[in-house]
Amino acid sequence: MQAAMAIEDGMVVGLGSGSTAALAVEALAARIAQGLRVVGIPTSEATAALARRLGVPLTSFAEHSHVDITIDGADQVERRSLTLIKGRGGALLREKIVASASDRMIVVVDETKLVARLGGATPLPVEIVAFGSQTVIARLKALGCAPTLRLKGDEIFFTDGGNLIADCAMAEIPDPAALEARLAAVTGVIETGLFIGLATEILIGRPAGVELLQR
Ligand SMILES: O=C[C@H](O)[C@H](O)[C@H](O)COP(=O)(O)O
Numbered sequence: 122m123q124a125a126m127a128i129e130d131g132m133v134v135g136l137g138s139g140s141t142a143a144l145a146v147e148a149l150a151a152r153i154a155q156g157l158r159v160v161g162i163p164t165s166e167a168t169a170a171l172a173r174r175l176g177v178p179l180t181s182f183a184e185h186s187h188v189d190i191t192i193d194g195a196d197q198v199e200r201r202s203l204t205l206i207k208g209r210g211g212a213l214l215r216e217k218i219v220a221s222a223s224d225r226m227i228v229v230v231d232e233t234k235l236v237a238r239l240g241g242a243t244p245l246p247v248e249i250v251a252f253g254s255q256t257v258i259a260r261l262k263a264l265g266c267a268p269t270l271r272l273k274g275d276e277i278f279f280t281d282g283g284n285l286i287a288d289c290a291m292a293e294i295p296d297p298a299a300l301e302a303r304l305a306a307v308t309g310v311i312e313t314g315l316f317i318g319l320a321t322e323i324l325i326g327r328p329a330g331v332e333l334l335q336r
Contacts, residue, residue: 164193182222197234197236204317205239206245214282221319232326249284250311
């Protein structure tokens with residue numbers, strides 16, 4: 122995978138979550154097997170397990186306060202601004218912490234995820250605290266979206282941090298920053314899946330080759 126070629130010796134690498142990010146971890150592991158020396162900060166327990174299994178050395182923010190490059194996937198990418206929706210796998214909080222600490226965030230997607238405007242068919246995941254979740258969800262509804270508490274089978278889905286996800290369906294999002302501010306102002310909202318100003322490069326896989334969008 123092309124994104125893994127951006128990683129150089131000695132770097133601290135943010136390891137994203139999801140099926141696309143897993144391919145990047147595999148590509149990184151292959152380079153490590155050939156002698157590349159790096160350490161990774163995983164954005165989920167699943168990614169940490171994969172990295173351990175493939176022999177990618179892990180570290181944490183206790184040892185490294187900044188990340189050189191993070192490679193991650195996304196659920197939607199707004200072409201003009203490189204703003205993202207993330208969190209379909211429930212890893213948005215750790216992903217956003219790692220992305221915010223990164224010099225570069227390389228996002229790998231296929232062309233179906235590229236949109237003129239975010240929202241619409243893709244709901245926005247919002248991580249909320251479990252306590253009082255009914256009242257938090259009611260307040261999200263009052264902001265104009267249609268939230269659904271995420272389930273895993275018949276059970277409530279819990280994030281790695283022990284929180285809940287409200288998937289907020291809404292029409293297209295004309296102003297992601299304004300929406301982010303309104304959602305963040307709701308007590309009990311921990312983080313949203315809107316990634317604004319974080320992605321520095323988008324690699325779009327197409328049958329004909331890879332397109333690069335850069336900030
Ligand atoms: O919480 C999950 C993450 O934000 C994923 O990076 C995102 O859902 C994309 O996943 P995938 O590459 O599997 O489509």
